[in-house]
Amino acid sequence: MIACHKLCKDYGSFRALKNLSFEVARGEVVGFLGPNGAGKSTTLRILSGFLGPTSGDARINGHSIVDEPIVAKSMIGYMPEAAPLYTEMRVGEYLLYRAELKGVARASRKTAVSRVIADAGLDGMDGVLIGHLSKGYRQRVGLADALVASPPLLILDEPTAGLDPNQIREVRALISRLKEKHTILVSTHILSEVEAMCDKGVLIARGELIAQGTLAELRALRRPRAVRIRIRGDASAAKKALVDIQGAGETTIEDSADRSRLSVSFSDPDDADATTARIVAALSRVQIGVVEVVPSSSLEQVFADLTARAPTATAGDAKKRKGQR
Amino acid sequence: MRGLWPILKRELLGLFVTPIAWVIMAAFLFIEGLFFYFLIMSYSSQSDVIVGMGPAEAFFGQSEFFYFPLVLICPVLTMRLFAEERKSGTIEALLTAPVTPAAVVLGKYLATLCVYVVMWAPTVLYMFILSSHGEIDWSLVATGYAGTLLVGMAYLAIGTLASALTSSQLAAAMGATVFILAFFVMGYAARGFDEGSTRSMLEHVAVSSLMNDFSRGLVDSRRLVFWVSFAIIPLYATIRTVESWRWG
Numbered sequence: 115m116i117a118c119h120k121l122c123k124d125y126g127s128f129r130a131l132k133n134l135s136f137e138v139a140r141g142e143v144v145g146f147l148g149p150n151g152a153g154k155s156t157t158l159r160i161l162s163g164f165l166g167p168t169s170g171d172a173r174i175n176g177h178s179i180v181d182e183p184i185v186a187k188s189m190i191g192y193m194p195e196a197a198p199l200y201t202e203m204r205v206g207e208y209l210l211y212r213a214e215l216k217g218v219a220r221a222s223r224k225t226a227v228s229r230v231i232a233d234a235g236l237d238g239m240d241g242v243l244i245g246h247l248s249k250g251y252r253q254r255v256g257l258a259d260a261l262v263a264s265p266p267l268l269i270l271d272e273p274t275a276g277l278d279p280n281q282i283r284e285v286r287a288l289i290s291r292l293k294e295k296h297t298i299l300v301s302t303h304i305l306s307e308v309e310a311m312c313d314k315g316v317l318i319a320r321g322e323l324i325a326q327g328t329l330a331e332l333r334a335l336r337r338p339r340a341v342r343i344r345i346r347g348d349a350s351a352a353k354k355a356l357v358d359i360q361g362a363g364e365t366t367i368e369d370s371a372d373r374s375r376l377s378v379s380f381s382d383p384d385d386a387d388a389t390t391a392r393i394v395a396a397l398s399r400v401q402i403g404v405v406e407v408v409p410s411s412s413l414e415q416v417f418a419d420l421t422a423r424a425p426t427a428t429a430g431d432a433k434k435r436k437g438q439r
Numbered sequence: 440m441r442g443l444w445p446i447l448k449r450e451l452l453g454l455f456v457t458p459i460a461w462v463i464m465a466a467f468l469f470i471e472g473l474f475f476y477f478l479i480m481s482y483s484s485q486s487d488v489i490v491g492m493g494p495a496e497a498f499f500g501q502s503e504f505f506y507f508p509l510v511l512i513c514p515v516l517t518m519r520l521f522a523e524e525r526k527s528g529t530i531e532a533l534l535t536a537p538v539t540p541a542a543v544v545l546g547k548y549l550a551t552l553c554v555y556v557v558m559w560a561p562t563v564l565y566m567f568i569l570s571s572h573g574e575i576d577w578s579l580v581a582t583g584y585a586g587t588l589l590v591g592m593a594y595l596a597i598g599t600l601a602s603a604l605t606s607s608q609l610a611a612a613m614g615a616t617v618f619i620l621a622f623f624v625m626g627y628a629a630r631g632f633d634e635g636s637t638r639s640m641l642e643h644v645a646v647s648s649l650m651n652d653f654s655r656g657l658v659d660s661r662r663l664v665f666w667v668s669f670a671i672i673p674l675y676a677t678i679r680t681v682e683s684w685r686w687g
Contacts, residue, residue, distance in 0.1 A: 162535040166685040184441070188537035198528030200449070202456045214445040215536045259532065 115140045115267050115297040116161060120170035123156050123321075130156045131321040133170070138314075140266075143293050145308030145315045146301040147417065153321040154301040155195055158271045161299070162192035174267060188217065191265040191296075195272050197256025199244045205255055206231070206240030209262055216263035226262050233291075234258035235284060250281040257288070268292065270300045274307060286310050305417055317420060324420045340379040341390050342368075346403035349373040355400045361389030374405075442538030446546030447553075450520070454554055459519070463512055464558045474504040475565050492655075495566060495575050499583030500654025506646050509594055510623060514615035516554055517598025518608040520547045521681070525606040530684075540681040548599045548674060555591040559584070579656045586653030589662075590646055593669035594619055600673040603680045622646065 116138040123131040131153045138144045148154045159165040161172050163183045172179045174186040200208060209227045218226050231240055234254040239247070244255060253273060260268055273289070274282045289311050292298060302308060308315050309329060316326040325332055345352055349367045356365045356378060363379035378393055380386050386409065394404050454460040475498065482494050492501070499505060524530040533543060569575050594615075601615035602608075626645025632638035642648050649662050 159531070164531050164535050164685070184537045184539065187535060190535070192532075192535045194528065194531040194535070196528065198532060200453065200529055201527075202453060203449075207452075211445055211449050212532075212536070215442050215533075215538060217441065217537060256532075 115142075115175055116299060117173045118157075118161070118170070119172070121157065121160060121167045121172060122169045123153070123160060123165065124168045129321060131160075131167070134318065134321065134323055135170075136316045136323060136326050138297060138299055138316075140297050141293075142314055143289070143298045143300070143312045145312035146299055146318075147303065147305065147308060147315055148301075148318040148324075149303060149417075152319045154303075154318065155271055156321075157318070158192070158269055158299070158301055159194075162190055162194075162269055163187045164192075164194075188263070189265055189267055191260035191263065191268045193256045193260040193268075193270045193273060195275070197253050197259075199252055199255055199259075201243070201245030203244055204240065205236060205242050205244060205247070208244060208255065209240075209258055212259045213262045218263050226264070230258040230261045233261060234288065250277050253277060253281070253285070257285070261292070264295075266297060268296045268298045268300075270298065272301055272303075274302065274304070282307075317417065319420070340377050340409075341386070341393065342406075342408045343376045343378065343393070343397070343404060344374050344406035345376060345397065346374070346405055347401065349376065351400060352376060352397055352402050355396050355402070356393060359389070359392050359396055361385045362393055440539070440542045440545065442536065443542040443546040443549075446533075446538070446543055447550045450547050450550030451553060453519075454516070454550060457519075459515070460554045460557075463515060463554070467508055467512055467558050468561055470504070470508050471562055474498075474502065475562075478502075493573075493575065493579075494569055495580050495583065496654045498565065498654075499580075499586065500651045503647070506590060506650065507623075509590060510616060510619050512558075513551075513555070513591065513594035513619070514598045514601065514612040516551045517548075517595055517602050517615065518612040519602065520551070520599055521603040521677075522606050522608045522611045526608075534681070534684070541678050544599065544603075544674060544677045544681055548595060548677075551595045551599070552591065555595060556588070559587060559591075576656075579654065582653045582656050582658055583650075585658070586650050589649065589653075589666040589670075593666050593673075596670040596673040596677075600677045600680070603677045 116136075118134055118136050121131050121134040122129065134153070134157060146154055146158070156165065160167050161174070161179065163179050163186060166180060171181075175189050177186040177189070179186045203211070206227060209230060210223060213223045213226050214220075227240075231237060234257045236251070236254050236258060239251065244252065247255065253276075257270070257273060260270065270289075274285050277285065286307070289298060289300065300307075300311065312329065314326070314328050315332050317324040317332065353365045353367060353376065356362060356376075361380060361382050363381040365376055365378045367373055368375040368377055380389055382389070390407065390409070394407065397404055478494055478498060482497075521530070524533060534540075566575060566577075566580050570577075597618055598611070598615040601618070602611040604614065605611050622644055623646060625641050626647050629638050629641035629645055632641065643661070643665065649666060652659050652662055
């Protein structure tokens with residue numbers, strides 16, 4: 115559905131994107147990840163046809179956004195960051211205008227608008243001036259606008275930025291519902307978002323591709339550095355018991371009221387599984403109950419790790435190479 | 440030109456809802472009404488002053504009052520077209536819709552031209568007032584309005600370009616005003632030169648030459664070509680400007 119090939123974008127002498135290539139297949143929900151300033155919005159703006167790449171090309175359903183922008187754009191429902199809207203228009207009026215602009219036939223325009231009003235949770239709001247809407251509702255109008263022409267591809271730039279937790283949950287639920295009919299590329303710098311909504315992730319930093327693959331592949335890029343354990347029993351005794359375990363580094367008692375959580379680092383991350391087993395065994399030898407064992411390898415840490423250093427091979431590439439051998 | 444019609448409609452809504460269009464029309468009609476009143480007063484007190492020229496011709500062709508308001512009004516009509524959208528970011532939603540830059544520019548431009556036409560429409564009443572008290576040559580009125588339309592087309596096109604060149608509405612209005620005023624001044628300056636190429640060149644670009652001719656029913660193709668290109672060139676430049684944002 116999307117095929118980016120060596121996208122570069124220069125702003126003056128600053129190169130915002132450096133040979134960015136990635137693909138999104140039909141039906142996928144892909145999280146587009148990166149720290150602020152990584153080039154996420156620039157990439158999405160290029161894909162949506164708002165900006166042109168300095169070099170390289172992107173194909174939307176096989177149509178080049180550079181050479182056939184009108185055809186390519188008609189396949190995309192794009193929601194810009196912060197969903198800018200005409201504040202002097204009413205919600206229904208605006209969506210009708212957008213539907214007409216996007217070439218929805220006159221006969222089905224009204225139906226399309228009432229459908230997206232329901233989908234985006236804007237029931238009863240169609241007569242309200244956009245200028246009077248809260249940020250969350252404006253975001254929904256932006257989303258409704260992206261949906262109004264039923265495009266096969268949705269590109270959403272930070273759809274949950276600035277929303278309260280309830281609204282974030284609603285937007286996520288909506289995106290999950292939309293999965294069935296649309297391919298979705300959604301940018302964010304919040305990783306739990308990707309874990310909640312997406313099948314795959316594309317991670318960029320400083321304008322370069324850092325990693326791409328399924329969420330499991332991305333998580334696997336970083337082996338756990340530590341394991342977190344919740345115990346029943348005396349934490350100091352537990353700490354003492356873990357002093358000389360092979361493969362385990364330092365044990366810290368996490369600061370909580372009941373002192374029930376320990377974090378044990380691994381001196382050799384490659385041996386994490388065996389070390390974890392030894393840690394649990396050691397604790398049960400001293401009669402300390404183990405309630406919970408969580409390897410701390412969240413996507414957050416993958417993100418922090420990967421974006422902080424130079425780009426390496428992608429998970430997808432690694433897999434491919436393995437397959438070839 | 441896909442997208443031209445919805446953009447034109449939305450732009451009209453924008454002009455009339457944020458009451459720019461109403462304010463401009465009220466101000467404009469007040470000044471033109473004042474002008475018409477004094478014109479009639481002067482005609483009724485000294486009937487033989489301007490020989491061979493009726494009040495309708497004088498209205499269109501003989502006074503700076505007629506087009507001076509346009510120097511300010513056209514830039515104010517066009518200043519928000521692109522400047523506002525760029526400042527608020529809505530330009531991103533507009534340009535990511537499947538529409539061509541030409542449709543965007545022309546849709547917006549034609550919306551202001553519609554307001555311009557609507558703004559002039561009530562002045563037709565003046566002509567009916569004149570015709571009810573004397574004779575009036577309706578073909579001269581028609582060419583007078585044709586000249587008025589040409590001036591509007593050119594001024595609004597310049598305003599549209601100015602609005603695309605900056606994201607500040609004030610700068611857009613000022614830029615267009617200065618540019619239009621420069622041509623205005625050149626028209627005046629013609630009077631200070633002896634017969635010769637400088638004078639004829641300055642006269643050629645002067646809005647007064649156009650309106651003088653057209654108000655007397657003289658539709659000169661040189662004037663037509665000059666004023667139509669005066670509208671087309673800025674519009675073309677605007678389309679290129681909008682395209683260039685993609686590559687900036």
